[in-house]
Amino acid sequence: MNFAFSEEQEELRKVVKQxxxxxxxxxxxxxxMASDTxxxxxxxxxxxxxMGLQGLIFPEAMGGSEFSYIELVVVLEEMGRALLCAPYFSxxxxxxxTLQHLPEGGDRDELLSRIATGExxxxxxxxxxxxxxxxxxxxxxxxxxxxxxxxxxxxxxxVPDGTxxxxxxxxxxxxxxxxxxxxxxxxxxxERTSLSTLDQTRKQARLEFSKTPAKLVGxxxxxxxxxxxxxxxxxxxxxxxxxxxxxxxxxxxxxxSKERIQFGRPIGSFQAIKHKCADMLLEVESAKSAAxxxxxxxxxxxxxxxxxxxxxxxxxSEAYFHAAAENIQIHGGxxxxxEHPAHLYxxxxxxxxxxxxxxxxxxxxxxxxxxx
Numbered sequence: 141m142n143f144a145f146s147e148e149q150e151e152l153r154k155v156v157k158q159x160x161x162x163x164x165x166x167x168x169x170x171x172x173m174a175s176d177t178x179x180x181x182x183x184x185x186x187x188x189x190x191m192g193l194q195g196l197i198f199p200e201a202m203g204g205s206e207f208s209y210i211e212l213v214v215v216l217e218e219m220g221r222a223l224l225c226a227p228y229f230s231x232x233x234x235x236x237x238t239l240q241h242l243p244e245g246g247d248r249d250e251l252l253s254r255i256a257t258g259e260x261x262x263x264x265x266x267x268x269x270x271x272x273x274x275x276x277x278x279x280x281x282x283x284x285x286x287x288x289x290x291x292x293x294x295x296x297x298x299v300p301d302g303t304x305x306x307x308x309x310x311x312x313x314x315x316x317x318x319x320x321x322x323x324x325x326x327x328x329x330x331e332r333t334s335l336s337t338l339d340q341t342r343k344q345a346r347l348e349f350s351k352t353p354a355k356l357v358g359x360x361x362x363x364x365x366x367x368x369x370x371x372x373x374x375x376x377x378x379x380x381x382x383x384x385x386x387x388x389x390x391x392x393x394x395x396x397s398k399e400r401i402q403f404g405r406p407i408g409s410f411q412a413i414k415h416k417c418a419d420m421l422l423e424v425e426s427a428k429s430a431a432x433x434x435x436x437x438x439x440x441x442x443x444x445x446x447x448x449x450x451x452x453x454x455x456x457s458e459a460y461f462h463a464a465a466e467n468i469q470i471h472g473g474x475x476x477x478x479e480h481p482a483h484l485y486x487x488x489x490x491x492x493x494x495x496x497x498x499x500x501x502x503x504x505x506x507x508x509x510x511x512x
Contacts, residue, residue, distance in 0.1 A: 145210075145214065149210065149211060149214055152211060152214055152215070153214045153217075153218060155191075156191070156193075156214070156215050156218045156219075157218045157221070157222075159186075159187075159191060160218050160219065160221065160222035160224060161222065163180070163183045163186070163224075164183075164219075164222040164223065164224045164225070166481050166484075168180070168225070169222075169223050169224075169225055169341060169481075169484065170484075172225035172341075173225055173340040173341045173484075174340070176303070176334065177303075177304050177343075178225055178227075178301065178304070178340070178341075178342075178343035179225050179226045179227055179301075179304070180225075180226070183226065184226055184227070184258065184261075185258065187226065187228070187258060188257060188258020188259075189258065192205055193215060193228070193232075193258075194228070194231060194232055194236075194255060194256055194257065194258040195255075195256035195257060195258070196211055196212055196215060196232070197209060197211070197212050197232070197236070197240075198236060198240065198252060198255070198256040202249060202252045202253040202256050203253050203256040203257040204256040208439040209373070209376070209435055209438040209439040210435045210436060210439050212232070212233075212377065212380075212435075213376070213377065213380040213431065213432070213435035213438075214380075216228075216229075216233075216377050216380040216381050216384070217380045217381065217383050217384035217387075217431075218384055219381060219384065220380065220381030220382060220383065220384030220385045220388075220488075221384035221385060221387060221388045222384075222388075223341050223385070223484055223485070223488060225341050225342075227261045227263070227300070227301035227304060227305065229300060229342070229377065229378075229381070230261070230262065230263040230264070230299075230300035230301040230305065231255050231260075231261050231262045231263065231301075231305075232255065233373070233374050233377040233378075234262075234263060234264035234300065234309075234370075234374060235255060235262035235263055235264050235307065235309050236252065236255050236256070236262070237370050237373045237374065238264055238309055238320060238366070238370050239251055239252045239255070239309070239357065240252060241366045241369055241370060242320060242357055242358035242362055242366060243358045243359055243362055244358075245357075245358055245359065246288065246355065246356055246357050246358065247322065247355060247357060248357050248358060251307055251322060251357070254306075254307065255307070260306040260307050261301060261304055261305050261306050261307070262305055262306065262307035262308070262309065263299055263300055263301050263302055263305040263307075263308055263309070264299075264300075264309045264311070264370075265296035265299040265302065265308055265309065265310045265311070265347050266278060266296065266310070266311040267296065267297050267298050267299075268280065268294070268295060268296060268297060269295055269297055271297070273371075273496050273497045273501070275318060275363075275364065275367050275368075278311050278312065278313065278318055279294070279313070280292065280293070280294035280295075280296070280310070280311075280312040280313065280349070281293070281294070281312060281313045281314075282310075282312040282313065282314050282319065282321055282354065284314075284315075285353070288355055288356055289353060289354075289355065290312075290314070290321055290353070290354045290355070290356060291351045291352065291353060291354070292310060292312055292321065292323070292349040292351075292352045292354050293349055293350055293351055293352070294312070294348075294349055295346065295347065295348050295349070296310065296346070296347040296349075297335075297346055297347075298335070298344045298345075298346075299344060299345045299346070299347050300342060300343070300344055301342075301343055301344075301345070302332055302343075302344065302345030302346075302347050303332045303333075303334050303343065303345045304325070304343070305325050306324065306325050307322060307324065307325070308322060308323055308324070308325055308327075308330075308347070309321070309322050309357070310322065310323065310349075310354060311363050311367070314356075314360045314361065315360060316359075316360035316361035317360065317361030317363070317364040318361065318363040318364045318367070319356060319357075319358070319359075319360050319361055319362060319363050320356070320357045320358055320362060320363045321354040321355060321356055321357065322354060322355055322357050323352055323353065323354040323355070327352050327353060327354070328352060328353060329349060329350040329351050329352035329353075330347065330348070330349055330350075330352045331347070331348040331350070332345050332346075332347055332348075333345060333346045333347075333348070337491065338487050338490060338491050339487040339488050339490070339491035339492075340487075341484065341487075341488055342488070342491065368446065369441075369445075371496060372438070372445050372446055372449035372450075373438055373449070374496060375434075375449040375450065375452065375453035375496055375502070376431070376434040376435060376437075376438045376445075376448075376449050376452055376453075378453060378456075378492055378495060378496065379427075379430065379431040379434060379449075379452040379453050379455075379456040379457075380431050380435065381492065382427065382431075382456040382457060382459070382460040382489070382492050383424070383427050383428050383431045383456055383459075383460075385460050385463075385464070385485055385488055385489060385492075386420075386423070386424045386427055386456070386459050386460040386463040386464070386489075387424055387428075388485065389420070389460075389463040389464050389466070389467040389482075389485050389489075390417070390420045390421060390424050390463055390467075392467055392471075392481075392482070393416070393417055393420065393463075393466065393467045393470045393471070394408070394417055396470060396471055397413050397417060397470060400472075407470075413470060416466050416469070416470055417470070419462075419466075420462070420463050420466055423458075423459040423462060423463065424459060424463060426455065426459065427455055427456045427459035427460070430448075430451060430452040430455045430456060431452050431456055433448060433452075434448045434449055434451070434452035437449070446509045447506055447509045447510050450502040450503070450505040450506040450509060451502075451506055453496065453497075453499075453502045454499040454502035454503050454506065455499075457492065457493040457498070457499045457502075458493070458499050460489040460492065460493070461486075461489040461490060461493050463489070464482070464485045464486040464488075464489035464490075465486065465489075467482050467485065467486075468482045468483070468486060
């Protein structure tokens, strides 16, 4: 097995990294996180039409490029490094993966095509007010109102990019189990409220449905069959984002340690700073190993994916948060200020740590999946 990236994958990383540096500098991140939409439509259009990023892992027949999950992880790592403010994770990772693994039928192919071309922004709404990340937390019911037509009533919480999504996939109970339904973002009876959260670089929303018309995607009960797979793929993708952010925190710390002079010499020459940077390096490199191996498992959809996804999400969450916290400490007084970008990574690290369940939740999941 070859754990090294190919020349083509490294070239993809180089191109995406340059694009992120041009389109997602700190000034742009601060501007977009303070906006209502949380993304730049022009940059989103460039990502779709010029870069083909939205369709990276989807079939060519639907406007995609049919690359593997490894290429997606490369892209997400660079996005995490740049704190890109865009609905990429919600559209491609959550909604796109859900549609791709559903049985064919209904509007599935059309919706996937709209996502792959970047024409539409999509998201997945499944977490409810109970705050559970598993399938048992879904209590919303979808009532039949006609042939293939349903009505949704209830509330979904922490929906990524829920206020700007054109397509909203909703998990709700039907007669045959938990199903995937969809509605347009401006559907009748749907009220979308932006949530004030710790990390404003990733917008989240509360969605309230009141007899909102929706259509079934796939078969009734099909969400029950694919939910674990979709969440494992999402965990791997988030781990890749976390690796990118952790690497950026390490780079910032090392660079500052070389430049900051105290008592007549760079602070990087002091043992305390050396140890902090060395510990960060060890954790970041270990996180990369976990995320990269998980990406290979995801690309193969092999039997190891469930356990490796839980392991990667757990370890990368803690590695990123530790790197972000140490980055602030190494920068000293300036690291605590609003003007310094360290706090942006700290907040993203904490929110990502909790997304889809905290490290303790995923370690418990890992233990169950390996039979402990």
